[in-house]
């Protein structure tokens with residue numbers, strides 16, 4: 478597998494990525510990219526010079542996954558958006574490789590912090606279906622993963638929950654905010670997966 482910049486010349490790759498986005502988000506986030514045209518627009522938007530857009534391909538050129546990034550706060554912070562691995566290739570460390578590559582890209586641009594939002598729209602975590610106000614942080618410290626919500630994937634890569642937007646997608650459907658520093662190493666003796674625990 479190799480990970481490289483996505484370019485405007487990659488028309489067939491862009492088309493594959495659009496199809497992967499629709500397929501991979503259909504089960505739990507059907508409104509994210511409901512059709513190919515919405516997904517194509519997202520992929521094309523990532524090609525602007527001020528973004529990061531990296532695609533994972535195998536030796537045959539098969540499109541395995543994609544990660545994008547958007548700068549904020551004068552480039553100190555980068556939003557990781559979106560991340561997707563082809564459903565047939567999930568669970569083979571491709572997501573981990575894409576995030577690791579992304580972190581190197583952000584570091585090379587002088588970024589300090591990566592953040593992301595990951596929605597719970599259909600009861601994948603213990604946050605869903607509840608009124609999180611007024612003690613939002615209490616709910617976050619007691620979060621449980623009920624149906625393989627990806628927040629745990631990010632935790633394994635050293636990201637910590639830094640907040641949530643209650644009812645972002647309708648009542649009881651929050652957006653969970655996570656972040657990681659790429660400016661500092663984890664404290665000695667602590668594995669990245671221990672971060673924040």
Ligand SMILES: CC(C)(COP(=O)(O)OP(=O)(O)OC[C@H]1O[C@@H](n2cnc3c(N)ncnc32)[C@H](O)[C@@H]1OP(=O)(O)O)[C@@H](O)C(=O)NCCC(=O)NCCS
Nearest residue numbers: 501561562567568569570571572573595625626627629630
């Ligand atoms: C989430 C996603 C990017 C993960 O990519 P992946 O290639 O399948 O994940 P990896 O194989 O790199 O997994 C790395 C680790 O995270 C774990 N993991 C992966 N997905 C997970 C999930 N949904 N819940 C809990 N743990 C998960 C793996 O078990 C592995 O753990 P290990 O190191 O203990 O073995 C991929 O499943 C995907 O594209 N899902 C659909 C779209 C999506 O959820 N995007 C992110 C939305 S913000």
